[in-house]
Amino acid sequence: MPKPKLLWPVAIILAQTLAWADGGAVQLREEAGPFVITVFTAPAPLSAGPVDISLLLQNRNGLEPVLDASVSLILRDPSGAEIPARLTREQAQNKLLYAAPVTLAKSGKWQLDITILKNGERTSAKGTIDVAPAPEMTASYWSYIAFPPFTIMAFVVRERLIRRRKKG
Amino acid sequence: MDPVAEAVLASWTLDLKLVCLLLAVAALYLRGWLCLRIELPRTYTTGKLIVFAGGLFTVLVALASPVDVFGGLLLEAHMIQHLLLIMLAPPLLLLGQPVLPLFRGLPRWVFKDALGPFLGWRELKQIGRAMVHPVVSWFALAAAIIVWHLPRLYELGLHSQAWHRAEHACFFWAAVAFWWPVIGVWPSHPAWPRWAMIPYLVAADLVNTGLSAVLCFSDHVIYSSYQLAPRLWGISALDDQSAAGAIMWVPGSIVFLVPAVILGMRALEPGRASIIRPLPRVKNPRVLPKVPWDLLRTPILGPIFRYRYFRRCVQAAMLLLAAAIVFDGFFGPQVAPMNLAGVLPWTHWRGLAVIALLMAGNLFCMACPFTLPRDLARKFAPPRYRWPRQLRSKWIAAGLLAAYLWAYEAFSLWDSPRSTAWIILGYFIAALAVDSVFKGASFCKYVCPIGQFHFVHALVSPLQVKVREPAVCGSCRTHDCIRGNHRQRGCELNLFQPKKLGNFDCTFCLDCVQACPQQNVGILRVLPGASLREDRPSSGIGRLNRRPDVAAIVLILVFGAFVNAAGMTEPVMLWMHQWHSRLGLSSMVPLVTALYAAGLLIVPTMLVAACGWFSLRWSQTNSAWKELTCSFALTLVPVGFAMWLAHFSNHLVAGWSTAIPVFERFFSQVSSGTFPQASFPQAWMPSWLPSLELIFLDLGLLLTLYAAWRVAHRFADGERMALTVVSPWAALACALFAAGFWIVFQPMQMRGMMMMH
Numbered sequence: 001m002p003k004p005k006l007l008w009p010v011a012i013i014l015a016q017t018l019a020w021a022d023g024g025a026v027q028l029r030e031e032a033g034p035f036v037i038t039v040f041t042a043p044a045p046l047s048a049g050p051v052d053i054s055l056l057l058q059n060r061n062g063l064e065p066v067l068d069a070s071v072s073l074i075l076r077d078p079s080g081a082e083i084p085a086r087l088t089r090e091q092a093q094n095k096l097l098y099a100a101p102v103t104l105a106k107s108g109k110w111q112l113d114i115t116i117l118k119n120g121e122r123t124s125a126k127g128t129i130d131v132a133p134a135p136e137m138t139a140s141y142w143s144y145i146a147f148p149p150f151t152i153m154a155f156v157v158r159e160r161l162i163r164r165r166k167k168g
Numbered sequence: 169m170d171p172v173a174e175a176v177l178a179s180w181t182l183d184l185k186l187v188c189l190l191l192a193v194a195a196l197y198l199r200g201w202l203c204l205r206i207e208l209p210r211t212y213t214t215g216k217l218i219v220f221a222g223g224l225f226t227v228l229v230a231l232a233s234p235v236d237v238f239g240g241l242l243l244e245a246h247m248i249q250h251l252l253l254i255m256l257a258p259p260l261l262l263l264g265q266p267v268l269p270l271f272r273g274l275p276r277w278v279f280k281d282a283l284g285p286f287l288g289w290r291e292l293k294q295i296g297r298a299m300v301h302p303v304v305s306w307f308a309l310a311a312a313i314i315v316w317h318l319p320r321l322y323e324l325g326l327h328s329q330a331w332h333r334a335e336h337a338c339f340f341w342a343a344v345a346f347w348w349p350v351i352g353v354w355p356s357h358p359a360w361p362r363w364a365m366i367p368y369l370v371a372a373d374l375v376n377t378g379l380s381a382v383l384c385f386s387d388h389v390i391y392s393s394y395q396l397a398p399r400l401w402g403i404s405a406l407d408d409q410s411a412a413g414a415i416m417w418v419p420g421s422i423v424f425l426v427p428a429v430i431l432g433m434r435a436l437e438p439g440r441a442s443i444i445r446p447l448p449r450v451k452n453p454r455v456l457p458k459v460p461w462d463l464l465r466t467p468i469l470g471p472i473f474r475y476r477y478f479r480r481c482v483q484a485a486m487l488l489l490a491a492a493i494v495f496d497g498f499f500g501p502q503v504a505p506m507n508l509a510g511v512l513p514w515t516h517w518r519g520l521a522v523i524a525l526l527m528a529g530n531l532f533c534m535a536c537p538f539t540l541p542r543d544l545a546r547k548f549a550p551p552r553y554r555w556p557r558q559l560r561s562k563w564i565a566a567g568l569l570a571a572y573l574w575a576y577e578a579f580s581l582w583d584s585p586r587s588t589a590w591i592i593l594g595y596f597i598a599a600l601a602v603d604s605v606f607k608g609a610s611f612c613k614y615v616c617p618i619g620q621f622h623f624v625h626a627l628v629s630p631l632q633v634k635v636r637e638p639a640v641c642g643s644c645r646t647h648d649c650i651r652g653n654h655r656q657r658g659c660e661l662n663l664f665q666p667k668k669l670g671n672f673d674c675t676f677c678l679d680c681v682q683a684c685p686q687q688n689v690g691i692l693r694v695l696p697g698a699s700l701r702e703d704r705p706s707s708g709i710g711r712l713n714r715r716p717d718v719a720a721i722v723l724i725l726v727f728g729a730f731v732n733a734a735g736m737t738e739p740v741m742l743w744m745h746q747w748h749s750r751l752g753l754s755s756m757v758p759l760v761t762a763l764y765a766a767g768l769l770i771v772p773t774m775l776v777a778a779c780g781w782f783s784l785r786w787s788q789t790n791s792a793w794k795e796l797t798c799s800f801a802l803t804l805v806p807v808g809f810a811m812w813l814a815h816f817s818n819h820l821v822a823g824w825s826t827a828i829p830v831f832e833r834f835f836s837q838v839s840s841g842t843f844p845q846a847s848f849p850q851a852w853m854p855s856w857l858p859s860l861e862l863i864f865l866d867l868g869l870l871l872t873l874y875a876a877w878r879v880a881h882r883f884a885d886g887e888r889m890a891l892t893v894v895s896p897w898a899a900l901a902c903a904l905f906a907a908g909f910w911i912v913f914q915p916m917q918m919r920g921m922m923m924m925h
Contacts, residue, residue: 024240026397043329093180093181096179096400141859141862152873158285161288
């Protein structure tokens with residue numbers, strides 16, 4: 001008869017995929033024109049490669065989220081090369097934010113030029129973000145390397161248990 | 169609705185992995201519950217199903233709803249998330265008495281063979297029992313709550329996704345252990361009397377209350393991240409913290425105290441002192457049917473596959489498609505990404521064929537268009553001769569297979585629609601010519617290299633054309649499955665169903681299914697790769713593990729998978745070009761020929777010969793080198809198939825959409841003669857694609873190692889000797905796996921899409 005306690009190994013494996021994270025780190029907070037602008041980036045810590053940039057726009061009075069603006073961004077890498085991006089609420093998980101996926105090719109200090117258009121009025125903000133070197137690609141897939149040895153170990157244990165049961 | 173409220177409610181983060189996991193658990197529980205509902209109707213009620221589903225839904229809400237999305241901005245949202253994971257989801261899941269339904273929901277072989285030995289492991293049982301002992305589980309939950317709310321660790325969770333996951337996992341599993349003795353999950357032996365659960369719950373509430381009070385009454389913001397986070401709707405960080413404390417305090421206390429009150433009331437009722445009762449014994453347990461799952465007996469697909477003209481319909485459709493490809497290859501634009509011949513065979517057909525092999529079986533041969541014209545021709549001029557006895561082996565096919573793989577790279581067939589059209593046309597002519605002269609499916613069995621690809625890889629497919637009840641065949645005297653009858657021909661590949669093992673040489677033509685008067689042949693589920701370790705003769709094939717021609721085909725396919733995939737990676741291409749310029753060659757063909765001669769013939773032969781030699785020498789067995797080497801060569805099929813899967817699925821996923829503009833152009837050109845402006849399709853490289861490819865490689869390696877381990881037992885006495893015999897082959901499989909891992913992460917030439925990935 002199966003014993004309930006033996007769910008634990010399964011439970012530990014399931015736990016690896018059960019939990020997941022929420023938003024990124026605050027990179028910039030600035031009052032510009034009638035707005036308060038907060039820029040988030042994910043992953044944290046920020047590193048070269050595909051990243052998610054999101055922006056919360058609030059009214060300076062009352063800090064109500066502003067949802068009907070047009071937000072664009074220019075990212076400038078250390079050598080001066082530019083990446084334009086249009087941030088939209090559709091691309092954001094948190095629908096109070098404007099977001100866009102961007103690929104940062106290099107590490108170093110990147111310049112941010114934010115432009116907000118609302119009711120024909122333009123508001124700008126600037127900032128910098130520090131981008132760490134890209135992590136080793138294989139390092140982020142370590143679990144796929146670890147999976148076969150882990151399974152082999154479980155198999156070895158299983159074989160020993162079967163042998164022990166036969167002897168017993 | 170207010171747009172801000174609408175935006176908040178729309179902020180869900182439905183992660184595919186999480187949803188799939190919850191659906192899989194729900195499906196397992198449901199499957200087990202449906203069995204148990206018949207056996208134990210009073211225990212496994214609809215209420216149990218509902219509370220378990222409610223528990224899963226609570227997990228989904230905690231991890232994917234706006235509660236999760238706003239957790240980084242508002243402490244109160246984060247606190248609700250933790251409450252759901254600690255105080256609502258675990259008790260709901262446990263109230264569903266999940267142990268038995270989840271085990272019963274598992275496939276029989278997983279439960280019996282994979283989990284079975286662990287379920288009887290004494291030490292593991294002791295650990296499990298200790299984990300749900302009230303003292304341990306109480307301290308585990310208290311420690312999890314207190315430690316993770318220390319500012320430094322809480323901040324760690326807010327700044328690192330991995331730590332955040334660890335935090336949630338700690339809360340969830342500690343809570344499962346905590347609620348286990350309270351609910352009395354079956355089958356468990358209560359370590360304490362039921363009344364002891366009342367102080368257990370009250371004491372847990374005291375911890376919760378203490379922590380809540382700290383949050384509520386603190387005069388400063390404890391977690392600095394919330395101080396820095398933008399304040400929504402003007403709620404200050406301190407007010408947010410107090411609200412979070414109140415949420416933790418009031419609903420948290422209710423969740424702890426209400427069960428304590430219920431337990432107290434029950435304890436006072438006479439005759440209810442012991443609430444955990446053993447489940448009643450099942451008088452007539454529902455024995456699962458021994459007949460494996462049969463595709464031909466499924467509700468929708470079954471009648472379709474059983475339809476007598478089903479194969480002909482599919483072949484006719486494929487024939488039309490082949491005709492369109494050949495036409496476009498000859499007369500369309502000679503730019504591969506814009507031509508049917510440059511896209512459909514190399515991007516779509518190959519990918520779909522390997523996925524069909526993985527999910528079902530040799531469906532390509534079932535739908536093969538090449539044999540349709542020859543079947544029509546045979547109506548008018550039946551063949552007279554039998555295939556020459558001396559050529560009844562796979563050596564011709566092995567040579568053609570190696571030549572085909574070499575020609576693909578040497579002449580960039582993927583980049584030449586006209587060459588592709590010639591190959592397809594040549595295939596039709598060859599099938600027609602061979603089978604017009606020789607009886608049976610001689611072309612399929614002895615010549616077709618594509619057929620050999622599918623025969624070999626169908627050895628790891630989960631479905632097999634197989635006898636349903638062997639006893640029925642025992643009383644059969646007509647043997648229609650191989651001889652045929654007045655309305656249906658028998659197996660053209662000489663596979664006598666009662667003596668057939670595995671899928672090798674089986675084209676899934678279903679002639680035997682149609683011919684059997686007892687309807688005793690089905691497409692049954694089998695254990696993938698089981699036939700790789702067989703040592704019995706199979707009808708029409710003999711012993712696979714004693715045939716060097718089969719071993720040669722296997723090795724060409726296994727090493728070909730890696731050489732073929734490596735050939736499109738940037739480092740290998742650069743290396744080839746460097747040697748090309750260094751040697752001053754006018755063409756790449758000599759270099760490709762050298763690479764393929766080494767990669768498909770010389771290196772595999774040397775490696776396999778060396779592995780066989782070491783196996784024999786180290787183990788000091790008396791077995792024949794040929795038999796040992798052929799047996800182990802077969803076990804390499806899964807790792808080679810995994811590489812083909814990774815390679816072709818990469819092309820298929822990245823270039824799936826390329827078929828649409830190509831068909832548009834083709835139909836426009838055929839119907840009106842106009843050539844619309846070419847728009848080269850964009851490759852789509854989803855972030856999950858490398859993970860999928862690595863999963864294929866992992867599973868391929870494990871299946872190879874398992875098959876090799878089982879084969880080693882045939883050549884060795886005892887575990888130690890088996891380990892010695894298998895070690896060179898395991899090392900070879902691991903080396904191939906490492907090569908595959910390296911290939912997956914290289915920049916690749918996206919053939920048929922004119923771009924590098």
